[in-house]
Amino acid sequence: MTRIEGIGSAIRRVVLALVTLAMLAVDVAPALAVIDTSADAADTQALLDRWNSDLTRIDMALDRVGVSDYDLRNLREQTAAIVNSASAFADGLTPQVAAAAAQVKELSPVQGADAAVSDAIKDELASAQKLYADLSGSQQQAQAIAVHGTFTNSQINDRRRRLFTGRLLERNASLIDPTLWSDAAAEVPGVAARSNELISGWVRVLQVRNDRTAIALVLAVIAAMLLLLVPGRRMLIRRVRSALPEPGKSSDRRSRVMVATTVVALNTLVPTGVLVGGHAILDALDLSPGRIDQLWWGVTSAVALFSLGFGVSRALLAPWRPDLRLVEIEHAIARRIFHFTVAIAAMQALSVFIERFSRVAYTGLPLIIAADGLLSTVSSVLIIMTVRMLNHRPPAEEEEEDPAEEPILRRMALVVAAMAAAVAIVANLMGYVALGRFITAQIAWVSTIVALLVLLIMLADELTSAWFRREGVVGSRLIASIGFAPRSITQAGVLFNGLVRALLVAGAVLVVIAPWGVDSTSVFESVRQVFFGFRVGSISISFSTIIAALAVFAIGFVITRAMQNWLETRFLPTTRLDSGLRNSIRTSVGYLGTIAAAAFAFGYAGLDLSNVAIVAGALSVGIGLGLQAIVNNFVSGLILLAERPIRAGDWIAVGAEEGIVKRINVRATEIETFDRATLIVPNSTLITGQVKNMVLRDRSGRIILPVTVAKTTDPERVRAVLLEIAKAHPLVLAYPAPSVLFTAFNNVSLDFELRCYLSDIAQGMQVRSDIRFECLARFRNEDISLP
Secondary structure, eight states: OOOOOTHHHHHHHHHHHHHHHHHHHHHHHHHHHHHHHOOOHHHHHHHHHHHHHHHHHHHHHHTOSSOOHHHHHHHHHHHHHHHHHHHHHHHHHHHHHHHHHHHHHHHSOOTTOOOOOOHHHHHHHHHHHHHHHHHHHHHHHHHHHHHHHHHHHHHHHHHHHHHHHHHHTOOOOOTTOHHHHHHHHHHHHHHHHHHHHHHHHHHHHHHHTTTHHHHHHHHHHHHHHHHIIIIIHHHHHHHHHHHSOOTTSOOOHHHHHHHHHHHHHHHHHHHHHHHHHHHHHHHHTTOOOHHHHHHHHHHHHHHHHHHHHHHHHHHHHOTTOGGGOSSOOOHHHHHHHHHHHHHHHHHHHHHHHHHHHHHHTTOOHHHHHHHHHHHHHHHHHHHHHHHHHHTOOOHHHHHHOOGGGSOHHHHHHHHHHHHHHHHHHHHHHHTOHHHHHHHHHHHHHHHHHHHHHHHHHHHHHHHHHHHSSSSSHHHHHHHHHTOOOHHHHHHHHHHHHHHHHHHHHHHHHHHHHTTTGGGHHHHHHHHHHHSOOEEETTEEEOHHHHHHHHHHHHHHHHHHHHHHHHIIIIIGGGSOOOHHHHHHHHHHHHHHHHHHHHHHHHHHHTOOHHHHHHHHHHTHHHHHHHSHHHHHHHHHHHHHHHHOSSOTTOEEEETTEEEEEEEEOSSEEEEEETTSOEEEEEHHHHHHSOEEETTSSOSOEEEEEEEEEETTSOHHHHHHHHHHHHHHSTTBOSSSOOEEEEEEEOSSEEEEEEEEEESOGGGHHHHHHHHHHHHHHHHHHTTOOOO
16 A cells, blocks of 8 residues: 655655766766766776666566565666666767867768878778767767666656556455455454564574674664653753743743744654664664564654644644644634644654554454554544644634635635545545545645745745844945845845745645655546546547646636735835836736746646647637737737836826726726716827826826906916915925916906926815815905905
8 A cells, every 4th residue: 555654755765866966976977987087988888787687687577576665766766877887888978079079070081072082091091980980889888778677667657657646546355344344354363463573583683693782782872862862852842941031021022932943843853863874873783684674664654744743833833832832723723723733744654654554563454454444534633633623713703803814725725624624524435445544644744845945935935034134134234245225125025035935835735745756646547547547639538637738727727816915015115116017017917927827837837839729820810800909908008018108107198087097907907086086098098098196207297277366356366375385285296386377357257377396296176175175264364355
């Protein structure tokens, strides 16, 4: 059965990678020697023959019926080493082949020339031709070996996918079948006997090695490990607690994040490091036989997985210190969830240990199925209870809480986790124990990594805000050494934080899919086999391909939206760019990201864009007639973003309507009128029509107030009063100075115009109102009557 080994799997992958590098170095070294020293061709041919024989041996091993997944992984590593070595050898010969070909061309006689060629030149030409033939032949053989190895590697992957799918969807006895439990109970005495034999064998090995000295060394190592695991860890935690603020006193977010990170580090690294160090000591003293070595790594993997889950849960939930809690959960609920998550981590760690122990103790299949099914079912029940606790709300809060305020991704993730746990329970009851175990292990693993990612992002945010300040470690040095401005330091901090976040997310994705390896594609392959695909010409269309292409587009679209949100909320506010240019940058990034996501989706689906171009050409007439307005508006929107005659935040007038530009979309522009209504104007109208932009170059502008007084009023007195009122208003500019024009008079009235310039024309209505109020009050005091 396929199981996930957590941290142990990651360690094993690192070891395999180091082995691969070692094999690559061993294989490439002779090749480089051949290239650098021009050694005998027989040595080169021997190296190529050895690679060929190794690939033949791997091909023969693939033909065996009972090859296991572990053997397939080893064969894949060996094949990858051969492919890398052969490719490096062929690439290293490229300059020598080119030089030999140039030498042959230079020594070859010119066609049509009558000049005699000396015997020395003929011998030199023959030697050059032989060298060119040898180098070219060796390069072609190495390239053929690389192609052969690549094909073999694809066969190994296909074999692993079939093996993974067969084991994952293999049906065994149901958990409710009494026969399963009776057979598992019958296996227990045998497992106990083999375990006793395993320990006894280790003791006998130790007795052979220097009698009591070896046993004393082993006991000393185990005692030191226990001392570091229990008292040492408690002492470190006690030191950390002594540095914490007293319970009940407020602690800032940075202190809580630092404490949480320390808790995760202590609870994860200390136990894992102690076990790895103890194994290294025993292995150096040659006191760890093969089966004990496998069992030790199983224990290390289980302890590391449990310690990680325990540490992350304790760091985020802080069940005994609510003032240090990083998530907003009630104290009682936080403690219950902590107990549930620790129990789930314990179940997963126990499952990892049982898997490794079953290999060492040769445990029978019924006992393995019973143990895995029981642990998977209990874990699924705990997951469902945890989700229920996270979704728990008091009745009063449920009535007042707005569902839109809760993050939709959080709700969806909880629903998916609960549904997957329910599917795991049903799979275990139906006999698909491997599938149920796989689902629960993935839920626990992904939840742990996501929680750790959240903590690391918090840590990155706090460290960035602390470092990239005027007084910070990085900010002070940038100011002192390079002369950075404070605003530039803030921008650099935002960019650095965005880069760190991207790296953390990428690392989390790699860690999440690391336990799957190439086996993750087997699930989609099995789904593809269920839903038969079909072909249209040279294009293969299937349900899984369409779903995968849509998933690729959705991921690209989400990344684009996240990038736009980061630009809008984090980076662009730190710049001196105006709001219109910020909106243009944000919209342009959205266009580019959406186009790139669509291109990746088409490429993943196997669609040739040239075929799409042919279809688009055939439909160009219909598109030109039916979608002419849409294309016109789209191109106009691009012109608006590039030329920027209208920007977000501008006050414009289109026909009889006026308002503030809120957003320039693909087809139309949104304008919010002063009545708080939204006016949708097609982009082509803004490009081809007449649009009045009040604030294109600057926000200053002029207002005109008509004033009418009685015929008997002194005009000079009216002008003086109006100028005094205008100059006294704080929003009226002193330059250009306000002016009063005598526009007309008749039998009953005198007509004037007060013209003022404002720094912000958007305040024009308010300034007009203020001046009219003041005019009425001054006219009464000055005994100026209205007609």
